[in-house]
Amino acid sequence: MANIVSYLAREQRTFEEEPFNMVDGLVMATLAYLRYERYDRLPARPSEPFRLHDVLALASWRDLLAGSWMRDAADSRSFLRALMASRRYRDAFVSFYVSESSDAVEKQFSAITLTVGDGCVYLAFRGTDGSLAGWKEDFNLCFMDVTPSQQAAVAYVSGVASALPGRIVLTGHSKGGNLAQYAALCVASDVYGRITRVCNYDGPSFLGDPSPRVGDPTYRAMLFKAVPESSLFGMILEDGSDYHVVQSSAMLIFQHEPFSWLVSDGDFLYRDGLTRTALWADGTLDGWLKTRTPEQRAQFIDTIYDFVAASGVKTAADLHRNFGSIVMSVASSTAKLDPETRAFILDTFKALVGVVGRETAKSIDPRTRIRLPRRRESYDGSRPADFARSLRPAADGSQLAEAGKPSHAEPDGLQLAGAGGPCPAKADGVHPAKADDLRLGECGASLPVPCPSAPSPEASPAACGGVLDKD
Template sequence: MGNIVTYLQDEQRTFFESPFCAVDSLVCSVICYFDFDHGAVAVAPSGRETLLHDIVALSDWKKLCSGSWLEDAKETEDFMRALMASRRYRSMTAAFYANEFSNVVEKQFSALTLFLGQGDAYIAFRGTDGSFAGWKEDFNLCFKHVIPSQRSAEAYLSGVASATECPLIVGGHSKGGNLAEYAALVAPARAYERIKAVYNHDGPSFLDDPSPRIEDASFAAKLNKTVPESSAFGMILERRTGYRVVRSSALSVFQHNPFSWEVECGDFACQEALNKSAVLFDAALDEWLRSKNTEERERFIDTIYDLFVSTDANSWAEFQSQILANTKKIVGKSGELDPDTRRFVLATIASLGGILKRETLKRFRPSPRTWLPFRKERYNTSADTQDPS
């Protein structure tokens, strides 16, 4: 079974010859993870376009992939070679690069506009990088109605729409998918009308609906949400149906890696339902979130974040480079928490474990009185769905 790398190698038709599809969107979402600030060929924040081929061919790949999951993925070099050699992507250009970061307001935002060469533009929003601030902003979605990156995504889409006249496609992977949805939902009417499609690749949903537009048939027709079979990230806060479930060559949370998503015949290889383990975890996480009020969620997330940043590491890579020493620091700092906060954190973690245990018993030891299809309107599960994990 192939993936987006083999798709790049095999699909050599231009966008004139074969229309843009969901697999192309995931490819563009991966491109958005490039560190264009340190590439040999700069991408302008203005509308001056640069050939994507030149960016890849003339850049130091290690620097171009630094700071993201790409620097550790074994498929990255093959992806770069295939992208550089692709007839399909040869005419693609990049412009309007934005990169904003702030530990103070817990914000990590980056976006790029890719002109496909046949008249359309793809607005790509970057997912979470390796920084603690980036991950903290993701978790803030559990208690904040709007996060700083969503505001930036709204402004970015509006700005690109004002500076261009072409049809727009919007998308991203992980948090980038959430930003793409948010930006489209709150976009001015004229910009929204120009959006042909919105792609959310395993990105979380929303605490509250950002706009009544989310219920419109027009938005449902534009939205393409894809999640891997054991999705943990893309199903967070998700209450809607209509997403596609993509088979993955990885297990558990590692399915979040786009290189693990299986591709066949120019499209994602899909199955009818999420794996049972994913449904179980998502149900437990949803119940846990509902059982805590906004203040409790914020307090728990802030406390855990403070423990990690107390190690002086700024990213997961830095943390893992001295994992034993940093783990000892966290354990030591947790002992310094005031008794009330320590009890609160331990009780919060225990409550999630208790919910997971109850959900497991419910699903695997059902009784006639309690066995009901869990949130049937949301999950299209089937008895014969196999869970490889």
């Protein structure tokens, strides 16, 4: 099954010969995860470009991949090898690399600017790294009007646009996709007029509309949002607007990894819709958010984060290695809270459990009927064939039938034999309405970047993957 590594190996045409496409957008978004500061020949001035091929040839790959999901991904080194051998990316240059992280302000931001010889300027934003501050900032999207990284993204685009001519493409994976969208919605009008494409690869959406541009047909035409078929992250706060569902070779949340996305002939392989698991997860989170005000979400998330941070956790890897002890520490800390705060935390957990139960019931096919074998039919070592037949699937595959007895679909829900009664359920697959009464605040200010701007030819919108000429 072909992925972006296969694409790099097969697509040897330059960007002048074959314009930017959506698979290139994911390649560039993945490049934003590399730790370019580990390259000992990194120019002192951010505006000074350096060749991507030189970084891959001279820097330690272990250092480049450190601190992100790419360190442990099976295809990471194949990805770097394919980039080195790629004629398409042979003349790619990187500039304006920035990487910032602060526990104090709960910020993790990084971005790169790529030029590939077609006159366009490609800005790629890094998604969440392994830092606890990065993960906390993701959770802050559930209650904050604007995050520090979103403000930084607006400033970054404004600064690069003031330094480099040409049309602009914004791209990012995970949180990076959210930053790409936010920057496009909030930059000054003159910069916005140069943007031809915005790519969000499985990144979350927003509490409310960051700016009136959300409804602008020009913005809708240049936005490309793609999520894998079992997306979790990309459906957070998603309002049901247009997005493309991509086939993945992985399972469940592991589909978030870009290397699992399937491609063919310079485009992705698509599905008609999300899996039932993804719809369940989306409904669960959305339902929980509706039960809590932004202030309550903030109190809950901040309290849990403080407990985790107090246990000495600095990275997501720390959390994974010591998950059991951290859970016990959080539980112990909760018991020491004042009665009012403790009651709030427990009530919030209770609300979450309730939403999980309701969404689980809705996700079950109402025709499903489960019969548990009677005690007298349980396997006693003497009748394996009879016991196996007692659990055989019905002819239509929709339910389990007891041996020798007809099976009947239960139209009103899930029926457990011997249990009290049916659980009403309806698997309508409809997204619940999203709260639309929350508005985001001021957009970030532009960032002055004192750097020279070398003349370069103005690229056409098509060459940059654009769809509209707004000039």
